Amino acid sequence: MIFDWLPPTLIGVLLVLAGIGAVRRINLWRAGQSEKVDILAGLMAMPKRYLHDLHHVVERDKYMSRTHVATGGGFVLAMVLVVFVHLFGVKSEILAWALLAALVIMFCGALFVAKRRLNPPSRLSKGPWMRLPKSLLTFSITFFVLTLPAAGILPEGFGGWLLTVVLSVLILMSLGEMLFGMTWGGPMKHAFAGALHLAFHRRPERFGGGRSTGLKPAVLGGDVHGVSKPTDFKWNQLLGFDACVQCGRCEAVCPAFAAGQPLNPKKLIQDMVVGFAGGTDEKYAGSPYPDGSGGVQDVGNAVGGKDQIITNGLINPDTLWSCTTCRACVEECPMMIEHVDAIVDMRRFLTLEKGDTPNKGAQVLENIIATDNPNGYSPASRTHWAADQNLNVMKEVKQADVLFWVSDGAFDMRSQRILRSFVTLLKAAKVDVAILGDEERDSGDVARRLGDDATFQSLAKRNLATMSQYRFNTIVTTDPHAFHCLKNEYGDFGSTALDGVEVLHHTTFLNRLIKEGRLQLDAFSGGKVTYHDPCYLGRYNGEYDAPRELLASLGIEVAEMERSGYRSRCCGGGGGVPITDIPGERRIADMRMEDVISTGAEMVAVGCQQCTAMLEGVVEPRPVVKDIAEILAGQLKEMH
Amino acid sequence: MQPNVNVVSLVSIGRHPQSGRSRRAEQDGRAVELGLSLVGEALTVVHVGEDQDPVLRQYAGMGLPSMTVLSQGKECDALPVLTSFLKAQLPSVVLTGVRSESGESSGMLPYLLAEALGWPLVPRVAEILHIKDGQAEVLLALPRGQRRSVQVTLPFIASVDNAAQEARQTAFGPGLRATLHVETVDSVVDDAAIQWEMSAAKPRPKRLKVVKAKTAADRMKAATAKPVGGGGKIMKNETPAEKAQAIFDLLLEEKVVR
Ligand code: SF4
Ligand code: SF4
Numbered sequence: 001m002i003f004d005w006l007p008p009t010l011i012g013v014l015l016v017l018a019g020i021g022a023v024r025r026i027n028l029w030r031a032g033q034s035e036k037v038d039i040l041a042g043l044m045a046m047p048k049r050y051l052h053d054l055h056h057v058v059e060r061d062k063y064m065s066r067t068h069v070a071t072g073g074g075f076v077l078a079m080v081l082v083v084f085v086h087l088f089g090v091k092s093e094i095l096a097w098a099l100l101a102a103l104v105i106m107f108c109g110a111l112f113v114a115k116r117r118l119n120p121p122s123r124l125s126k127g128p129w130m131r132l133p134k135s136l137l138t139f140s141i142t143f144f145v146l147t148l149p150a151a152g153i154l155p156e157g158f159g160g161w162l163l164t165v166v167l168s169v170l171i172l173m174s175l176g177e178m179l180f181g182m183t184w185g186g187p188m189k190h191a192f193a194g195a196l197h198l199a200f201h202r203r204p205e206r207f208g209g210g211r212s213t214g215l216k217p218a219v220l221g222g223d224v225h226g227v228s229k230p231t232d233f234k235w236n237q238l239l240g241f242d243a244c245v246q247c248g249r250c251e252a253v254c255p256a257f258a259a260g261q262p263l264n265p266k267k268l269i270q271d272m273v274v275g276f277a278g279g280t281d282e283k284y285a286g287s288p289y290p291d292g293s294g295g296v297q298d299v300g301n302a303v304g305g306k307d308q309i310i311t312n313g314l315i316n317p318d319t320l321w322s323c324t325t326c327r328a329c330v331e332e333c334p335m336m337i338e339h340v341d342a343i344v345d346m347r348r349f350l351t352l353e354k355g356d357t358p359n360k361g362a363q364v365l366e367n368i369i370a371t372d373n374p375n376g377y378s379p380a381s382r383t384h385w386a387a388d389q390n391l392n393v394m395k396e397v398k399q400a401d402v403l404f405w406v407s408d409g410a411f412d413m414r415s416q417r418i419l420r421s422f423v424t425l426l427k428a429a430k431v432d433v434a435i436l437g438d439e440e441r442d443s444g445d446v447a448r449r450l451g452d453d454a455t456f457q458s459l460a461k462r463n464l465a466t467m468s469q470y471r472f473n474t475i476v477t478t479d480p481h482a483f484h485c486l487k488n489e490y491g492d493f494g495s496t497a498l499d500g501v502e503v504l505h506h507t508t509f510l511n512r513l514i515k516e517g518r519l520q521l522d523a524f525s526g527g528k529v530t531y532h533d534p535c536y537l538g539r540y541n542g543e544y545d546a547p548r549e550l551l552a553s554l555g556i557e558v559a560e561m562e563r564s565g566y567r568s569r570c571c572g573g574g575g576g577v578p579i580t581d582i583p584g585e586r587r588i589a590d591m592r593m594e595d596v597i598s599t600g601a602e603m604v605a606v607g608c609q610q611c612t613a614m615l616e617g618v619v620e621p622r623p624v625v626k627d628i629a630e631i632l633a634g635q636l637k638e639m640h
Numbered sequence: 641m642q643p644n645v646n647v648v649s650l651v652s653i654g655r656h657p658q659s660g661r662s663r664r665a666e667q668d669g670r671a672v673e674l675g676l677s678l679v680g681e682a683l684t685v686v687h688v689g690e691d692q693d694p695v696l697r698q699y700a701g702m703g704l705p706s707m708t709v710l711s712q713g714k715e716c717d718a719l720p721v722l723t724s725f726l727k728a729q730l731p732s733v734v735l736t737g738v739r740s741e742s743g744e745s746s747g748m749l750p751y752l753l754a755e756a757l758g759w760p761l762v763p764r765v766a767e768i769l770h771i772k773d774g775q776a777e778v779l780l781a782l783p784r785g786q787r788r789s790v791q792v793t794l795p796f797i798a799s800v801d802n803a804a805q806e807a808r809q810t811a812f813g814p815g816l817r818a819t820l821h822v823e824t825v826d827s828v829v830d831d832a833a834i835q836w837e838m839s840a841a842k843p844r845p846k847r848l849k850v851v852k853a854k855t856a857a858d859r860m861k862a863a864t865a866k867p868v869g870g871g872g873k874i875m876k877n878e879t880p881a882e883k884a885q886a887i888f889d890l891l892l893e894e895k896v897v898r
Contacts, residue, residue, distance in 0.1 A: 225813045355701060355811030362809035370656040370663045378658035454812040 003164040007146060010171050011087050014179045021183030022192065028276055029242070031306050032235030035202065042199035045207065049198040053207045057334045061249075067112040071136060072191070074106025075178065082143060085150055096151035103140045103147070110136035123248025123266075127285025132177070132187045139174035142167055185277070193242035194335050200236045206336060213327065213540045214488030215341065218348050218453035226348025226451060230275035230306045237342060241272040243335040246286055250329030250339065253563075255570045255592075256322040256577075260290040260585025262297065263322035265329040265339045268315070272342060275304035275314050289319060292583045310346060311354075320346050321358055322582045325449050325575035326535040331566055347451030357450055358580045365452050372441035372459065374579075377411050383437045385416040389423050392434035399471035400434035402426075402509075405486065407479035407609070408442055414616065415609040421633035422478050422506055428636055429518040433476075439466050443482035448489070450576040460490050468497035475501060476509045478629060480536035480608045481574070487541065505537055507607045507628055511546040514553050520637040523555035530559045530601035530623075532592065532615070533568035534608035547607050550628055554635055559599040569595060573610035593618040605631055645771050645794075646731040648684045649675040650722065650749075653695050654741040664698040667737030669807025671800040672702055675735050676808075678768060681705055686725065688718040691822045701815025702808050709820050712827035715834050719749065721825045723756045732794040733776065738764060738801060744833065750799045762792055764801035784864065 058065040081099035084090045114133035120126065146167050148154040182188040198207075205212035218225055227233055250265035251257055257264045266286055274281050282300040289297045304314035311317050320343050329339045351357045357365060367376035383393070385406075392400060404426070409415030426433050441459050448456035475498075477483050487503040513519050531551060537543050544565050551558055563569045572578070572588025593615060596604045603624045606612050615625045649672045654665025675683040683704070687696055691709040700707050710721050726734060739747035754761035766781035769789070776796070780788045781803035792798075853859040875883050891897040 220812075221816060223817070352812040353814065355703070355809035355814075357809060365809070366663075370661050371659040376656075376658055452812070 003161045003168070006164060006168045007171055008087050008089065010168055011082065011175065014172075014175050015083075015087070018179040018183050021180065025183050025185075025189075025193070025242070028306075029235050029239045031231045031276065032233045032238040033231070035234040035236055037200045037236060039200070042201075042204070045204075046195060046199040049201075049207045050195065053209075054194075054198060054334055054336065057332070057336070060332075063112070063116070064247075067109050067116070070105050070109025071113055072109070074102050074104075074109055075136070075139070077102040078106055078140070078143065079178070085147060086143075091150075093150070093152050096147050099147050100144060100151055103144045107137065107140035107144070110140060121248075121252075122287060123252045125246035125248065125266075125284070125286035127283065129187050129246060129285065135174045135177035135181075138170055139178055142170040142174055146171075187246075190243055190245040190335070193239060194245070197236070197240050197243035197335065197337075200239060201336060202234060202236050202240070202338065202341070211542055213484070214492070215344055215448060217457060217492045218352070220454055220457065224349070225352035225453070226350070227342075227345040228309050228311075228349045228353065230272065230304065230308075230310065232349075233272075233276075233342070233345065237338070237345075238272075238276050240335075240337050241269050241276070241342075244269045244273070244337060245335060246270070247334060248286060249332040249334065250337075251287060253328040253332050253567065253569075255324060255326060255328065255572060255588045256584070257287075257290065258586075258591060259572070259588045260292060260294060261322040261582050262289045262292050262316060262318050262584075264289050265323075268319065268339065268343070269337060271302055271304065271315055274302065275308070275310055276306050278305045280304075289316075290585065292318070292585070294585045311350065315346070317350055317356065317358070318582050320350065321580040322577070322584070323575055324535070324570045324572060324577045324588065326570035327539045328535070328567070328570065331539050344449065344451060347449075348453055349451070351451035352454060357452075358582070360579045360581070361450055361576065364576075364579050365447060365450060365455060368442055368444075368447050368452075368459070369455055373408050373411060374442065374446055375408075375411060379441075380438055382406075382410050382440060383435070385410050385419060386423070386435070386437075389420065391423065393437040394434045394470045394472075395437060395439060397434050398469075401432035401473055402434075403467070403470070403472040403475045404433050404435045405443075405475050405477035405479070405482055406435055406440060407477055407482045409479060409609040410440075412609070412613075414613060418478055418609055418612065418627040418629055421627065422629040424633045424636065425510060425513070425519060425629060428520075429513045431513070431518075434470075434472070436466060441466075443479070443485040445481040445485050446576050446579070448485070449574070450579065457493065460485070460493050461495070464490060464493060464495035464497045468495060473501065474509070475503045476506055477503075478506045478607075478609065478627070480505060480534045480541070481610065484536045484540050505541070505543055505546070505607065507537070507550055508543055508546040510629070510632060511549050511553075514550065519632070521554060521632060521635040522637055524551075524631065524635055525555075527602040528559050528600055529556045529603045529605055530561055530596055530599045531564070531605045532561070532571065532596065532611055533564055534606065534611050535568065535570050535574055537607055538568055539566055547605070547628055550632065551605060554631065556605075558605075559601050561595045561599055563595060571606075571608075571611040571614040573608075573614040578614070587618075589614040589618050593622055596623055603631075642679060642771055644682075645679055645733065646684070646729070647675045647679045647682075647733045647735065648686055648726070648729065648731040649735045650737075651685055651687050651696075651699050652737070652740045652742070653687075653689065653693055657741075662693070662695045664695060664807065664810065665737055665741045666807075667739070667800055667802060669699070669702070670802070670804040671735035671737055672699060672704075673805050673807045674765070674768065674800055675733075676702065676704075677805065678733070678771070684708060684729070684731070686710065686722070688712060688721050689714065691820055696820065697815040697818070698810045699815075700818035700820075701810030701812060703811070703814055704818055706819040706821055709822045710825045711822050712825060715829050716827035717830040717833070719752050719756070720828050722749075722753060725823075725825075726753070726757060730795070732771070732796075733768070734759075734795070734797040735765075736797065736799050738799045747799075750797050754797045757795075757797070760792055760796045762790065762796055762798040764803075765798040766801055766803040767805070768798070 085095050085099055110133055117133050149156050178188055182192045203212040248266050254265050264287055267289055270284050281302040284299050288299045291297045302314050323343045325340050327340055364374045368374050372379050441463050444456035444459035483505045569592050571592050601623050605628050607628050612625055651668040652665055654663045656663045685704055686708045688710045691711045736750045739745050750761055762778055764781045765778055767779040769777040774794050776792045778790050778792055781801035853862050
């Protein structure tokens with residue numbers, strides 16, 4: 001037959017082109033900063049990470065997870081077999097039959113992909129992604145027909161040269177998408193980059209059910225701090241951006257996007273790709289950034305290049321400052337991309353190099369530097385709130401079982417009510433507790449999220465030096481932000497102050513006290529209660545149970561909000577966002593209060609002074625906002 | 641911007657009112673800000689004191705490629721060192737704060753410098769509008785947001801009021817990388833000052849303010865109205881000698897001069 005050589009040649013050529021594309025793509029990633037990665041171990045762990053961790057996230061959308069298993073699994077199997085059967089011409093009916101089976105599986109999966117694309121939700125990107133189901137279907141049908149003779153179902157040479165030519169054209173179209181597109185920037189790129197991203201992830205601790213949420217310390221003292229241009233990212237961060245499938249799950253959960261602030265995490269990741277690959281965002285076919293006043297920004301004007309400063313033309317700084325660092329996007333991303341790391345990296349450049357933190361940012365940072373608290377209060381007034389509390393101070397007692405980390409709530413009258421309630425409970429349970437008093441400083445959380453890692457590191461080191469003078473077994477704090485810093489971020493500074501010390505949030509600690517029978521509480525009878533998971537307690541530290549168990553111990557049956565637990569919506573108080581205050585169409589706190597109201601609850605229980613402040617800032621009438629410590633203290637049985 | 645004008649901003653180590661910790665002084669920061677807005681990176685920023693002080697990096701972080709430090713100990717007098725530096729440099733404009741936040745904080749430095757150099761002193765500047773043909777048009781800050789425009793001949797010294805543009809945010813990276821030109825100088829120990837004993841000021845009890853105003857409009861008026869000095873007198877047509885005599889009489893009457 002005159003055209004018999006055509007299909008194998010096409011397959012071979014496309015494979016070679018894909019190989020060339022892969023090398024080019026890898027070189028784009030390698031333009032990033034070096035980062036130590038165990039290449040071999042990563043590659044070995046990759047299949048498990050894919051099957052277990054990635055699928056764990058995809059599973060949340062059952063429809064999509066099944067579709068993906070069928071389509072992706074079918075394709076990978078089919079592709080391997082295609083190479084043997086059609087490229088190397090291995091004559092084996094068994095292989096051919098296996099190939100047919102794989103193609104049928106893939107075909108079924110692709111049907112469901114196509115179905116989803118009939119009326120796609122707004123979070124999905126359109127453009128070339130709309131073409132993908134067609135390519136998938138074409139691929140499976142074409143190779144099915146092409147394989148029939150090898151399986152002995154049809155006679156060799158069936159259909160003559162005409163069929164061969166038709167099949168060749170279809171091969172070119174579908175295999176072009178699948179192989180060529182995979183490494184030259186088509187939708188299938190996610191498979192190639194995604195697999196390597198799983199292998200070389202910057203936070204391998206996240207796999208196997210682990211958690212890694214602490215920001216990595218900035219290196220201080222170089223020619224640039226933070227990320228100014230795409231090549232300032234680590235190479236595996238660039239690789240991570242490339243893994244995005246534009247599923248828009250991050251967009252769907254982002255509170256800033258919902259509030260109409262100029263941020264869309266999906267677009268942000270795509271802009272990062274535009275940055276290191278060069279070009280403009282004109283091909284982006286998803287939801288644009290909101291413009292902050294109810295409309296959307298134009299797409300197509302953002303220009304990037306690997307050595308071009310990102311905030312000069314690619315991304316507006318307001319986009320970066322809109323992020324509450326709530327991690328909802330990271331939690332939801334099936335490709336396990338780290339949006340928050342990237343955003344803070346770029347904020348570091350704006351703050352540490354440009355001196356350009358918006359609105360109250362500069363003043364807050366200056367206050368933190370000069371007074372160790374964001375509002376510039378006298379450090380000598382830090383313990384005024386406890387004047388009537390008769391608390392031990394570490395400076396005098398030198399050791400205690402529990403160190404109570406008070407946090408900057410000490411300066412705020414509303415937060416002081418939470419602190420006092422917690423002290424009441426500690427005393428009722430006869431806990432051996434002490435505070436640092438005026439020796440305590442801001443944990444550095446706000447400075448770090450605003451990009452000022454120099455100030456964060458200075459505070460962390462000084463706090464650690466203070467704590468290293470005293471002995472205690474446990475630190476407890478009512479502030480999830482300080483909790484996160486102490487637990488997950490202070491470990492990077494080579495201090496032994498926290499070695500062997502357990503860092504706990506007050507809800508965890510109180511839950512233990514109750515389980516040990518050290519607190520006697522009356523049942524609560526104040527109506528319906530819901531619970532708001534603070535981001536820095538839940539997603540950052542995985543504590544979803546203790547607060548709920550505490551409420552249950554009072555006989556409260558929590559009326560859960562639709563978005564609760566790992567899907568909790570941010571109150572709008574994290575990431576220094578109330579300070580940078582980027583305009584949006586609505587306030588995040590208002591949206592969260594609507595979530596609360598829709599449960600019909602009369603009270604929302606929280607475990608964070610910042611959440612309390614944000615939710616109480618919503619105009620009345622609205623449900624009452626109370627910290628769990630306050631609720632518990634109110635139910636304390638009178639001791640006689 | 642007029643980068644061809646030679647502008648010098650003098651900076652000191654400030655002191656945070658709440659924590660007492662060293663910081664970039666409010667008004668000195670404004671003096672740098674004003675200098676930067678006039679001549680950009682051509683601005684010369686000078687500090688007299690210890691060259692290791694980390695606060696200098698906070699000034700440099702405003703975007704200064706370099707700073708000059710006339711290095712001497714805390715016990716030394718800044719005035720003679722600065723006078724000889726400025727005599728050698730001959731800048732057109734020298735900007736300072738109104739008074740320092742630490743040390744003597746007498747607010748005398750700009751006056752003494754002006755006297756030593758024989759230059760005019762423009763106190764409490766809010767803005768320098770432009771500099772042309774050896775003349776500068778300057779806005780002085782008066783109480784309650786009022787401004788007065790004056791013409792000054794170069795060279796001159798100006799102290800910068802709190803009404804001037806606030807100092808920009810300081811950035812860690814550029815501050816760290818800025819070069820410090822440290823010059824050793826012939827310092828003079830301030831014999832008088834080292835004898836003094838410094839102690840924290842005690843807040844004076846405040847007289848309770850009795851609000852007499854009944855309506856919001858009255859309160860607004862009370863808060864914004866100019867103080868009316870009852871005994872004031874405007875002398876316009878009198879001779880300079882008569883005007884001087886009037887001032888002298890007043891000083892005698894107020895027991896400022898005995
Ligand atoms: S961390 Fe939260 S606010 Fe920031 S991009 Fe992700 S979802 Fe949006
Ligand atoms: S970043 Fe993750 S969640 Fe967002 S669109 Fe890309 S793959 Fe989906």
